[in-house]
Amino acid sequence: MKGILRRYASTGSALLLGTAGLAIFTGLWALAAAKLNNEVLLPSPLAVLSTYAELLTDGSLLGDVRASIFRVFAGFFIASGIAVPLALILAYSRVLRGLVMPLIALIRPIPPIAWIPLAILWMGLGDPPSYFITSIAAFFPIFLNAFAGGTSLQHEHVNAARSLGAGPGALLVTVMLPSALPMIVTGLRIGLGQAWMAVVTAELIAAQSGLGYMIQISRLSLETPRVLVGMTVIGLLGAVMIGALGVLERRVIVPWNHPH
Amino acid sequence: MARRTSPNDFRATRLPAATPPAARVAHLHVVGSDDAATIEATPRLHLDNVTVRFNARAITAVEDVSLSIGPGDFVALLGPSGCGKSTLLNVMAGFCPPTRGTVYLDGEPLSAPSAKCGVVFQKHSLFPWMTALDNVAFGPRRLGMPDPRRIAQELLNTVGLGAVANAWPSSLSGGMQQRVGIARALATRPPVLLMDEPFGALDAQTRSLMQEELLSIWDRFRPTVVFVTHDIEEAIFLADRVVVMQAFPGRIAQEFAIPFPRPRATDIMDDAKFIERRREIADIIRTEARKSFR
Numbered sequence: 001m002k003g004i005l006r007r008y009a010s011t012g013s014a015l016l017l018g019t020a021g022l023a024i025f026t027g028l029w030a031l032a033a034a035k036l037n038n039e040v041l042l043p044s045p046l047a048v049l050s051t052y053a054e055l056l057t058d059g060s061l062l063g064d065v066r067a068s069i070f071r072v073f074a075g076f077f078i079a080s081g082i083a084v085p086l087a088l089i090l091a092y093s094r095v096l097r098g099l100v101m102p103l104i105a106l107i108r109p110i111p112p113i114a115w116i117p118l119a120i121l122w123m124g125l126g127d128p129p130s131y132f133i134t135s136i137a138a139f140f141p142i143f144l145n146a147f148a149g150g151t152s153l154q155h156e157h158v159n160a161a162r163s164l165g166a167g168p169g170a171l172l173v174t175v176m177l178p179s180a181l182p183m184i185v186t187g188l189r190i191g192l193g194q195a196w197m198a199v200v201t202a203e204l205i206a207a208q209s210g211l212g213y214m215i216q217i218s219r220l221s222l223e224t225p226r227v228l229v230g231m232t233v234i235g236l237l238g239a240v241m242i243g244a245l246g247v248l249e250r251r252v253i254v255p256w257n258h259p260h
Numbered sequence: 261m262a263r264r265t266s267p268n269d270f271r272a273t274r275l276p277a278a279t280p281p282a283a284r285v286a287h288l289h290v291v292g293s294d295d296a297a298t299i300e301a302t303p304r305l306h307l308d309n310v311t312v313r314f315n316a317r318a319i320t321a322v323e324d325v326s327l328s329i330g331p332g333d334f335v336a337l338l339g340p341s342g343c344g345k346s347t348l349l350n351v352m353a354g355f356c357p358p359t360r361g362t363v364y365l366d367g368e369p370l371s372a373p374s375a376k377c378g379v380v381f382q383k384h385s386l387f388p389w390m391t392a393l394d395n396v397a398f399g400p401r402r403l404g405m406p407d408p409r410r411i412a413q414e415l416l417n418t419v420g421l422g423a424v425a426n427a428w429p430s431s432l433s434g435g436m437q438q439r440v441g442i443a444r445a446l447a448t449r450p451p452v453l454l455m456d457e458p459f460g461a462l463d464a465q466t467r468s469l470m471q472e473e474l475l476s477i478w479d480r481f482r483p484t485v486v487f488v489t490h491d492i493e494e495a496i497f498l499a500d501r502v503v504v505m506q507a508f509p510g511r512i513a514q515e516f517a518i519p520f521p522r523p524r525a526t527d528i529m530d531d532a533k534f535i536e537r538r539r540e541i542a543d544i545i546r547t548e549a550r551k552s553f554r
Contacts, residue, residue, distance in 0.1 A: 154385075159385075163354075163375070163377060163378065163445075164448060178387070179388075256428045257430075
């Protein structure tokens with residue numbers, strides 16, 4: 001009982017502090033905007049808020065959000081679907097590892113934005129190049145973490161399972177996968193963040209919808225409040241999704257790494 | 261049993277190192293009818309000139325070790341680190357194939373890990389992604405035994421951990437984790453229990469409690485136990501036979517019979533014979549260690 005109360009108290013104080021921090025920041029922002037008195041250089045928080053209302057009522061914000069979220073998830077799922085199995089296969093096969101790892105080491109430093117020309121040449125404008133860019137961005141953190149998870153397999157666990165009658169299939173499902181899972185989930189969380197950053201980059205250049213596109217055309221028409229709406233929505237959605245994945249990780253996917 | 265003659269007859273029971281199987285059979289032949297003697301004479305575990313060489317490191321970890329272990333024996337493998345005692349245990353468990361020689365389990369050559377041998381590791385061998393109960397139920401599930409959860413719960417009760425069946429291993433203390441490890445190894449009712457310094461990472465008090473606990477568990481199930489340790493008192497307290505190993509290369513230096521009656525309590529550690537045997541074994545280990553220093 002006491003423990004529960006204490007936990008509520010600590011959650012409450014964290015909420016309070018967080019809200020206070022945000023309030024102070026917004027206050028400073030409002031002060032700076034009033035002092036500057038220039039809607040294009042720095043719109044006030046109230047102006048941004050009213051633009052929020054305007055874009056919500058005409059429905060364009062939701063349309064852009066939907067387009068961006070869909071691209072993020074498309075890229076994220078494509079990347080996870082390739083990166084996780086590939087990483088585990090490479091973790092367990094020395095020959096394949098030797099064959100593929102140098103290639104990955106060479107491709108990895110290329111920033112996702114450098115792929116945009118090729119993506120547009122191959123796929124034109126629209127959704128496909130955005131999927132491509134977001135999946136490239138999400139791929140490497142997912143792959144590298146899943147690979148580390150696969151190679152962190154402990155001899156004792158394998159030996160214990162074998163001495164308790166586990167064959168190759170049972171070893172894979174009951175030992176290798178769960179022992180790699182914590183690192184895989186860490187990779188997925190980082191990958192999701194990367195996908196959010198990349199979707200905006202892709203939409204700035206290669207798409208005609210979505211939050212990144214909205215930011216870009218608003219910049220051209222000097223509608224800075226809209227730019228700030230786009231930016232804050234991206235921050236909010238990214239934080240919520242990564243937070244949700246964190247909760248899922250602690251409660252459902254790898255509860256053994258977070259007892260209590 | 262022929263091995264445990266008189267509890268006080270220490271000198272007579274001292275065996276030469278690496279008793280050849282034939283000699284051991286003859287030794288066991290003394291009691292019982294011929295049939296019974298033949299059954300008893302088949303060693304549960306028999307190591308025939310086992311050599312393990314790690315070519316990558318150019319190390320001969322174990323050289324020409326022969327050892328016979330009868331059903332229900334409690335054998336301690338004792339020696340300094342690097343003497344190959346853990347490697348020898350891994351060979352018996354089927355984790356590490358010998359470079360030369362053969363291991364026989366119930367007369368059959370052993371080539372892979374067998375569910376007949378339960379293994380308890382030094383530490384960190386519980387599956388962290390399973391609760392204590394699921395760790396113990398793992399073996400019964402893999403072997404298709406009926407009602408694995410009930411088997412696991414009963415074993416956890418036996419080792420005094422029935423109340424924390426649903427805890428994750430990471431939330432248990434080191435001693436509790438080792439008890440779960442012992443329960444897990446016993447869950448498939450293996451005739452052989454191989455223990456690799458299972459209490460080596462525990463503090464002295466917990467260690468002493470665990471030794472007594474182990475003896476009471478052993479008394480209940482009576483498996484054949486091979487117990488690796490570098491602690492002389494632990495070896496004498498627990499085992500019927502203490503096999504002292506030497507390093508570089510790993511060989512059997514000498515074997516001692518420990519005919520203290522069972523059940524044993526910690527007060528035998530104050531017994532003059534216990535102390536004498538401890539000194540004797542310590543001398544051997546020191547002599548061997550000095551040799552390998554040159």
